[in-house]
Amino acid sequence: MKRIILTLMMAATSACATPSAEPTREDGMARLGDTIFVDGPNVMPIQVIEDSRCPRGTACVWEGRVVLRVEVTGGAWAQTMDLVSGEPQQVADGALTLVSVLPEAGSGEPLPESYRFAFEFDGGL
Incomplete structure (x- = not known):
């Protein structure tokens, strides 16, 4: 009887456990609020601060840029920072870069839910 109760308790406890899945996306892109693994840290885009692309x-004097607020986590640390498209930012033992922003700049203001971001991390062991 004790074995049955113990087995049932173990089964119930394991059903309540949260999976320790590492955040990943197959397309390599993250939307606002998504967390993506970037060759070391995990990155979650929080807010588009500027999109002046x-x-x-059209002929522009300046190509513009995207400034994106992100939360970067790794191990026991977390950091919020603003990334500027194409400019590496020091994170832990490497550099994190916002390398792509979709949709491409058009005539209208993109809706927040339509944005997708790609990142690169250069560093680590």
């Missing part, structure tokens, strides 16, 4: 098909 030059719309396609």
Whole structure:
């Protein structure tokens, strides 16, 4: 009888356990609020601070940029920072770069839920 109760308790406890899945996306892109593993740290885009990219098909003096607020985590640490597209930012033992922002700049303001971001991490062992 004790074995049955013990077995049932173990089964119930394991059913309540949360999976320790590492955040990943198959397309390598993250939306606002998604967490993605980037060759070392995990990165979660929080908010687009600036999107001043030059719309396609127009002549601009400056190509513009995207500034994205992200939360970066790794092991026991977490850090919030603003990434500027194409500019590496020091994180832990390497550099994190916002390398791609979709949709491309167009004539209108993209909706927050339509944004997708790709990152690169250069560093680590």
